[in-house]
Amino acid sequence: MRIEKNVKCEDCPLKCDIYLTSREMGMESxxxxxYVYYKKFETICRQGGKIDxxxxxxKGNAKMFVSGHCSRNIILNILIPSNYIGLVSLYGLPDYPYSVAALEDCHTCQIxxxxxxxxxxxxxxxxxLLNHSFGHSVSNIIDKLISLNQKHIRGxxxxxxxxxxKVYDSECFKLTITRRELGELSAISEENTVRVLTDFxxxxxxxxDGREIELVDIEALSRISLNC
Amino acid sequence: MRIEKNVKCEDCPLKCDIYLTSREMGMESxxxxxYVYYKKFETICRQGGKIDxxxxxxKGNAKMFVSGHCSRNIILNILIPSNYIGLVSLYGLPDYPYSVAALEDCHTCQIxxxxxxxxxxxxxxxxxLLNHSFGHSVSNIIDKLISLNQKHIRGxxxxxxxxxxKVYDSECFKLTITRRELGELSAISEENTVRVLTDFxxxxxxxxDGREIELVDIEALSRISLNC
DNA sequence: TCTCGACATTGATATTAATCAACTATTTTA
DNA sequence: TAAAATAGTTGATTAATATCAATGTCGAGA
Structure with missing residues (x-):
């Protein structure tokens, strides 16, 4: 982690949103x-830590995850540029309900x-907007809850x-996560993750091809995903 | 379901909260x-339905649940008098992300x-307040996610x-849910629910004693619950 | 009171996924 | 570059839980 000086951030969505309103209200200053830079593997925020x-x-990818029992993790989301952390908790919770760690070197903007x-x-x-985003968070996690509980590992x-x-916005992408982490995203073991990938x-x-993955038959994937 | 006329609801928390502010702002009228009454088993709101x-x-208990695949349910919460439905979604989601059904005859107040x-x-x-409540919802569901994925059935x-x-506010309570529903609350099968209860x-x-349950050794239960 | 249906219980079995163990391939680092 | 660490893979085994089958219990209603 390193604070970066003299950064010019033309396309920082957080700054844009907030900047415009703050200028409108004369509170720009x-x-x-x-601007904070995190090296790969560094923790950007820690579950239970104060949100300030x-x-x-x-720039860069990060994973949002929860540490469960026996230090087993479940990855909730992969974060890509323009994604927010913490905003979802403004007025909501004093502490982060999840952790975020850099999957690659990450540049961030913090206010x-x-x-x-x-x-x-x-x-x-x-x-x-904030409430709306909260609602969708609830909805997403409920979907995840159902998936993890009722779908088999293939699904x-x-x-x-x-x-x-969807995250990488292509049917052909290079994973920024390991097989273990792909397992944590699906909440299954690394070994079974590999087995299912091989089967597919x-x-x-x-x-x-290593971390390069191409979805050839999306139709089939969707069908398998919906089966329980 | 029946709309009740001429109900006097002295201790309706929704009305109180909203009533006070609306009077303050002269919008009381x-x-x-x-006031709506639901018979046991009736659906109070349906997952996917519009929130209006x-x-x-x-009065009465209800269950908040999600219908997953193969029409298998997971119960998220047991609702007791003073609990809200839908408010959590105000500004948030247009549709209910869950269903609510009456476990007993229920009287409700709807605005x-x-x-x-x-x-x-x-x-x-x-x-x-609304954002705060959202934050806690997210936090609760994340906890549930971890439990269902990482704890064994005893836990x-x-x-x-x-x-x-906690819900019934006593160590000795009469269940308003069946064994099957207790299973749905823990996301396990009815049979295994019975087996674990018998073991305990x-x-x-x-x-x-039937639906009467007394928690004799809370210490032990907490320990079992924390083990994974 | 009898019968039906919902609810509850128990044992046996099957299935799923985790774990363990061994190994290969690929990166990192000294 | 060699050695060590990390990542990926595969097979065998074990453990956990669901499912199936059978039976018991209780209350509501004819």
Missing amino acids: MLNPA NSTVIL NNDAIEQIYQKNEHFMK RVAESLLYLS KNENIINI | MLNPA NSTVIL NNDAIEQIYQKNEHFMK RVAESLLYLS KNENIINI
């Missing part, structure tokens, strides 16, 4: 964003929650692959 | 709460969301019993 800022990923809170205290539109891996395809390959549903 | 009101349980929204549009305090049943003890009884951790 309060923002003082910090809103962070947006500018203190006090500043955001003061600016948005009377901004109904922003609060609505869970298929779902994860389809999810990653042999069934000509996907192509694998 | 917009509320028009409906906020409902508070005045149209449009009315609440207009009253609270500029009420920062209420929005904060999950122990956790459910401790949860029910033989280990003198609980006493069972």
Whole structure:
């Protein structure tokens, strides 16, 4: 982790959103964003830690995960540039309910929650957006709950692959996560993750070359993902 | 389901909260709460259905659950008088992410969301509360996610019993749910639910007499619940 | 009171997925 | 570059839980 000086961040969504409103309200000078750089594997925020800022990923991938019992992790999301951390908890929780760790070197932009809170205290539109995002969080986690509990490993891996395809916005992508982490995304063991991937390959549903994955038969993946 | 006329609801928390603010803002007359009665087993709201009101349980128990694949259910919460339905989704989601069904005959108070929204549009305090409640929802479901995925059935049943003890606010309570539903609360089969209950009884951790359950050794239950 | 149906219980079996063990391939680092 | 660490793979075994089958119990209603 390193604070970066003299960063010019043209396309920082957090700054844009907040910057515009703060200027509108003449509170522009309060923002003082910090640009923070994390090396691969570094922790960006830790489950149980105090939330005191809103962070947006500018560059690099990160994983949002929860540490369960026996230090077994479940990955909730893969974060890509423009994704927020912490904002979902503004006014909500004092502590992070999850951890975030860098999968690659990550550049972030962080703004203190006090500043955001003061600016948005009377901004109904922003609060609505925040609530909306909360609602979707609840909905996503409920979906995950059902998947993990009721789908078999083939369905869970298929779902994860389809999810990653959406995240990377292509049917052909290079994984930023290990097989173990792909397992944690589906909440199954590393070994079974590999086995299912191999099966899918042999069934000509996907192509694998190391971390390069190509979804060949999306139709089949969707069908497998929906079966329980 | 039956709309009840001429109900006097002295201790309706929804009405109180909203009533006070609406009076403050001179919008009292917009509320028009409906008092609705549901017979045991009736659906109070259905997963995927449009959310157009906020409902508070005045009397009776209900279950909040999600229907997964193969119409297998997972119960998220048991609702008791004073618990809200739908409010958590105000501004958030257009559709219910869960269903609620009456476990007993239930009396409810329902207020149209449009009315609440207009009253609270500029009420920062209420929005904060709403966000706070959202944060806790996320947090609770994440906990459930970890439990279901990483705890064994003994731990999950122990956790459910401790949860029910909190809901019913006593170490000795009469279940409002069947064994099957107790299983759905722990996301395990009915048969294994019975087996674990019987084991707990033989280990003198609980006493069972039909639907009457007494938690004898809470210490042990907590320990079992925390083991993975 | 009898019967039906929902609920509860128990044992046997099958299935699923985790774990263990061994090994190969690929990166990192000294 | 060699050695060590990390990542990926495969097979065998074990453990956990679901499912199936049978039976018991209780209350509501004819």
